[in-house]
Amino acid sequence: LLIMGEAVIEAIIPFVTAKLVDHISTGVEMSYLLKTGLLLVLMTLISLAFGGSAGFTSAKAAAGFAKNVRHDIFARVQTFAFSNIDKFSTSSLVTRLTTDINNVQMAFMMMIRIAVRAPLMLVFSIIMAFLMGGKLAFTFVVIIPILLCGLLLIARFAMPAFRRVFKKYDKLNESIEENVRGMRVVKGFSREEYEKNKFRIAAEDICKDFTKAERIVAMNGPLMQVCMYFNMAFILIVGSHLIITGTSSINVGEMSSMLTYGFQVLIQLMMLSMIYVMLTMSAESIRRISEVLDEETDIHNPEQAVTAVADGSIDFSGVNFKYSKTAKKNALSNIDLHIPSGATIGVIGGTGSGKSTFVQLIPRLYDVTEGTVKVGGIDVRQYDLNTLRDSVAMVLQKNVLFSGTI
Incomplete structure (x- = not known):
């Protein structure tokens, strides 16, 4: 409800601004300007309050979610037999309890905060743009499919790279664990340089794969900017032509609002693309966490268990x-x-x-x-x-x- 209220108010603000611009261009009393200005300030403050409250509650919900998942994984590990532990390895379980859960927590918080707000803002902005700009709003019909296709391609190539990164995190943690536990052996046999080189190779391997994945994901920014500037240029050129020739009922205030709505639409698409990238990164973490939670222990208590040991034979x-x-x-x-x-x-x-x-x-x-x-x-x-x-x-x-x- 808080996010919905914030989205509705932010979608209405450009509409009120357009009316204010129209009245200024035609001449209006100062009292009207003051009332409209105070209304805009009030709407902004209410939107800020809604947004702040939504951010606080989403952060609290995400932290609670991570705590519950971490507790469930730890409790699940306590029921594992040694054979189950051998299957995952200690370093892998540590990575799943820390790095993977942190990734999921961030994705969950963004899902609550942005994945709800962005679609609402997107829908409201497009509706208001069609109501005010008419044919000018059809630019969104061209831009949005292009962006969606670009995001799908980015995710398709980024997912395998992120999957390799998380697997190599397990090996890196395993190397750290072995060195900490076997510190006396390493020093006793003067293997410090060998272990340092081994760790350096593992760290560089992760850096290489992570850099490759981030390069793919970074294509999201230029794609968004190209679409944004094309949209703004189209609205300015076509809108100015319609106003000058008088072939349309659109006026300066409405064109100004169209630019604002166009900016809002693309900003929300950018937010959705950020969610998509975060989900792409966290999808592998979710799968790894699910593996632990879904794992059945190899050793179970029998249905009619014996509860006393007769002797020590x-x-x-x-x-x-x-x-x-x-x-x-x-x-x-x-x-x-x-x-x-x-x-x-x-x-x-x-x-x-x-x-x-x-x-x-x-x-x-x-x-x-x-x-x-x-x-x-x-x-x-x-x-x-x-x-x-x-x-x-x-x-x-x-x-x-x-x-x-x-």
Whole structure:
């Protein structure tokens, strides 16, 4: 309602201005000028109030929307199994929670504020232009289709470039994450220059694709300016000819208003083109966010879950496991083992031999590909997940300190 009120008032202002210009050219009393001037000032202030209120509410709505989406994604990630995390990677999830949501938030705010206002202003301005300018308004019938075709072409070529940019953001974040976590290793083996060069190449790659996408999008500006100046020139030349020859009822005030309405029409088209560009950029972010929200966790609680662990015995029966369904080789093969309750065992093997994988199957961080893993004589897939994991205490090889908890 606020945006509609702002649009209606801004569409009426040029009409009132045209009447004022006509009366000035024909001579009019000062009282009429003062009343009309005060009316214009009042309408401007009301439009400003409506616009400011609409901007505040749209910003608040967009911030709330982003907060809810961020909360939903984080809550969704908490339900993921390790296999789901492996599918997306940590760096990709961080990008989706930050960069992608920020893109969507900006697009959402512009959609509320501009995508509602611009079409209303466009319609009202065209209607008023036809009412006041008659045949002169047909210039919009030529200009608008040209602009729409140009915008469609720009979006068609820009979308693939933006898609590549967001994928490379994931790799850049992954490189940062690895370097921060492995800082001691990097310094211990004097790999600083190698890592700096690796990061520089990734950053330049993003810059190259982003520059290409922005160059395509930047064509929007010149296209709008050419159409705007052509429209203004057409109205001035044809309108002046009609006034001089007297072949039309149009007068100076109406031609002035036609220029204003023409400017408003093209400005609203420019606003719509900005929305279109923002949507083009955010479309890939929306798709990436939807991927996380639509992802089904690979590990579910059974319908009639067991809620108590009888003892600490562990049994591996014919266990085969691979991290990906498409993997050709198993990470673990033909594991058969019985560990009595209270027993202590050691699992020895080289790096990458599957020691951590073996342990992660016990609290069901991953599901086995073949065979069964039992705790307390019951298949781990029959337990309530919270019950099972509360009963299995894991001390990870690398300690993790949650910052801000001490």
